Amino acid sequence: GWRAALEHRPVRKVFQFFLLNAVAVAVPATLVLFFIGDIVQRPQEAGLFLALYFLAGLIALPLWVALADRIGKRWAWLAGSALAAIALLGASAVGEGDVLLYSVVCLAAGAALGADLALPTAMLADVIPEEQRHNTGLYVGIWVLIGKLALAIAAGVTLPLLGWFDYEPGVPATAAPLLYLYVGFPIVLKAVAAVVLFRPCASSIDGR
Numbered sequence: 001g002w003r004a005a006l007e008h009r010p011v012r013k014v015f016q017f018f019l020l021n022a023v024a025v026a027v028p029a030t031l032v033l034f035f036i037g038d039i040v041q042r043p044q045e046a047g048l049f050l051a052l053y054f055l056a057g058l059i060a061l062p063l064w065v066a067l068a069d070r071i072g073k074r075w076a077w078l079a080g081s082a083l084a085a086i087a088l089l090g091a092s093a094v095g096e097g098d099v100l101l102y103s104v105v106c107l108a109a110g111a112a113l114g115a116d117l118a119l120p121t122a123m124l125a126d127v128i129p130e131e132q133r134h135n136t137g138l139y140v141g142i143w144v145l146i147g148k149l150a151l152a153i154a155a156g157v158t159l160p161l162l163g164w165f166d167y168e169p170g171v172p173a174t175a176a177p178l179l180y181l182y183v184g185f186p187i188v189l190k191a192v193a194a195v196v197l198f199r200p201c202a203s204s205i206d207g208r
Contacts, residue, residue: 005138010127015146017196018120021081022150024189025116028088028109030154031182034162038175039182041096049106056110057117064115065122073119073126074197080115081190083108092183096172158185 006012028035032050037043068076087108094102121143128139158181165177 001135001138005132005135005142008127008129008132011124011129011139013196013199014120014124014127015142017193018124018143019146019150020189020193020196021116021120022147023153024084024186024193025113026150026154027158027186027189028182030151030158031178034167034169034175034178035091035182036102038169038172039096039179040094040098040102041172042099045099049102052103052106053110053113056107057113060111060114061118062114065118068119068122073123077115077119077123077197078194080112080119081194084112084116085187085190087112088183088187092179 006015033043033046036046036049040049064076064080067079071079087105090105090108091102094105124139124143128136132139161181162177167174167177
């Protein structure tokens with residue numbers, strides 16, 4: 001069953017892409033409360049920032065689906081990732097007390113999240129071979145496991161790195177490594193995920 005499920009090259013490509021992209025999404029999610037506490041230094045506003053993030057994702061999700069119908073899922077995801085990168089770069093300009101600026105960052109990042117929620121899963125649905133349609137539970141199970149693995153990788157890499165570079169939660173003077181990881185690491189992972197997704201012979205991922 002495993003061999004039959006994974007022998008199709010586009011399926012393996014989507015799984016590889018999803019792991020990279022899921023880690024890229026999980027890194028800011030892992031670090032966001034540290035960022036709010038020690039970069040923005042407004043931990044009491046964490047609920048507001050998270051609400052803006054998820055509200056923007058909820059509103060934008062159907063828009064990404066509509067865009068994917070017009071230009072293809074891969075290109076729509078790439079547009080969403082470009083927006084996520086812009087939001088993260090905007091976060092690099094956030095400093096103490098910049099509630100308004102970080103609110104805009106959360107809205108942009110949340111809008112980009114809609115693409116990450118809708119499109120990778122749809123890509124998987126497009127590449128499952130017809131003869132394996134009876135076996136979709138295995139694909140979904142692998143998908144969920146990859147998502148859990150991404151969370152574990154994000155925490156298992158970023159938190160020890162922060163400790164290695166002497167970051168101490170609650171001590172803003174030590175937060176420079178936090179900023180670099182929060183902004184830079186996801187952008188690098190998104191770029192590698194894009195390379196995987198756009199390698200030759202990947203057009204079937206758009207359901208074509």
